[in-house]
Amino acid sequence: MTEQTFSIIKPDATRRNLTGSVNAMLEGAGLRIVAQKRIHMSQAQAESFYGVHKERPFFGSLVAFMTSGPVVVQVLEGENAVLKNREVMGATNPEQADEGTIRKAFAESIEANSVHGSDSPENAAIEIAYFFSGTEIVG
Ligand code: CMP
Secondary structure, three states, X not given: OEEXXXXXXXXXXXXXXXXXXXXXXXXXXXXXXXXXXXXXXXXXXXXHHOHHHOOOOOHHHHHHHHOOOOEEEEEEEEEOHHHHHHHHHOOOOHHHOOOOOHHHHHOOOOOOOOEEEOOOHHHHHHHHHHHOOHHHOOO
16 A cells, blocks of 8 residues: 655765765655655754653753754655665664675664654654645655
8 A cells, every 4th residue: 555654864974965865765765755845953942852751861862962963854655654664774773784784785873763753653744744734745
């Protein structure tokens, strides 16, 4: 079934000019980029987006990192897009990421791990609506 997921190319990747390289891997995995914009997240946006992690010890550092430079927010579409994107991203910790994944290729650390992807279709819908209006998504 065709599905959408939400993706972020994080500040460590935009800083190293890797937007195109990440997008090539996403497209190579069979995902279509149906919406995309480069933004600089505010502190409030990052705190709200990562609200589920607010009790975690890394929360403050994560918010500082995500607001440290530009990010590219995206909507990806394809068959089983949520799972497909998680597969091409690789494990959260790049030391555990498989060969051929984005995080294995590019991530600097468990925090500066180059990309974010939704973990379920339900969260994808919430995360997409947080950054995009319907008219910005062009399939
Ligand atoms: P992401 O998939 O965007 O979801 C939460 C983010 O928190 C994660 O990627 C990392 O960038 C960051 N993070 C930092 N430390 C940890 C940790 N110990 N476990 C999980 N996520 C972490």
